[in-house]
Amino acid sequence: MKNNLEELRNQRGLTQQELADQVEVSRQTIISLENGRYNPSILLAFRLAHLFQMKIEDIFFYIPEDY
Amino acid sequence: MSNTKNWIDKRLKIGWIMFSIGAIICIAGITSELKITNRPFDFRIITGLGILLLGIGIGQIVRYRIAAKDGIVAKRIAIEEHDERTVLIRAKAGNRAYWVSTGLVYILLMWISFASNGKLVYPNENILWYFLALAIVLPFGIYLISILRDERSS
Numbered sequence: 556m557k558n559n560l561e562e563l564r565n566q567r568g569l570t571q572q573e574l575a576d577q578v579e580v581s582r583q584t585i586i587s588l589e590n591g592r593y594n595p596s597i598l599l600a601f602r603l604a605h606l607f608q609m610k611i612e613d614i615f616f617y618i619p620e621d622y
Numbered sequence: 623m624s625n626t627k628n629w630i631d632k633r634l635k636i637g638w639i640m641f642s643i644g645a646i647i648c649i650a651g652i653t654s655e656l657k658i659t660n661r662p663f664d665f666r667i668i669t670g671l672g673i674l675l676l677g678i679g680i681g682q683i684v685r686y687r688i689a690a691k692d693g694i695v696a697k698r699i700a701i702e703e704h705d706e707r708t709v710l711i712r713a714k715a716g717n718r719a720y721w722v723s724t725g726l727v728y729i730l731l732m733w734i735s736f737a738s739n740g741k742l743v744y745p746n747e748n749i750l751w752y753f754l755a756l757a758i759v760l761p762f763g764i765y766l767i768s769i770l771r772d773e774r775s776s
Contacts, residue, residue, distance in 0.1 A: 575701075576698075576701070579701050579704075580701065580705050580706060580707070581701060581702050581705040581707065581708065583705075583707065583708075583773075584705055584706065584707040584708075587707060587776055592775065592776050593707055593776050595706070596706050598706075599706060
């Protein structure tokens with residue numbers, strides 16, 4: 556699953572640690588999310604969407620071939 | 623009292639319990655080594671377990687005492703411990719270790735069963751001891767390697 560988390564984070568001038576603190580995960584999780592190595596739980600996806608005031612599908616992009 | 627504070631206090635309590643049990647086991651092991659002459663088995667295995675628990679207990683106490691004094695550190699530690707990716711990696715590692723452990727015990731069970739039927743020789747005490755030791759050490763090794771591997775790859 557791809558995402559534009561890094562872009563959104565940079566737009567808001569947040570560091571990885573600051574974003575991690577706001578959604579209550581480790582910095583390593585943010586790094587893995589940004590690199591596309593980890594897919595978030597639905598709860599974390601909602602937290603990020605809530606933080607960025609966006610819909611989940613505007614942050615994370617489901618690609619059927621990835622499944 | 624906040625949830626984080628409650629959680630830190632609980633972890634500290636567990637740390638002290640492990641430290642106390644470790645100390646008791648350690649003392650019991652050392653005393654047995656010194657006092658009992660006709661030993662049915664090597665008491666260092668008891669002392670070793672005590673040292674392990676003692677070490678884990680001290681580690682917990684040090685980590686969470688620092689957290690108890692500093693709210694920011696406490697929150698960060700709580701977040702790291704409950705981090706969904708970390709929890710998932712540990713669960714996967716635990717699952718792999720469980721199957722390795724089950725496999726080893728199953729092999730031993732089969733061996734004993736076949737030995738009872740006279741198809742195989744009974745494992746002698748040494749072999750049995752090493753096999754059981756392997757059934758503890760190997761799953762633990764798998765658990766640690768699995769965590770390290772998944773930390774890098776996910």
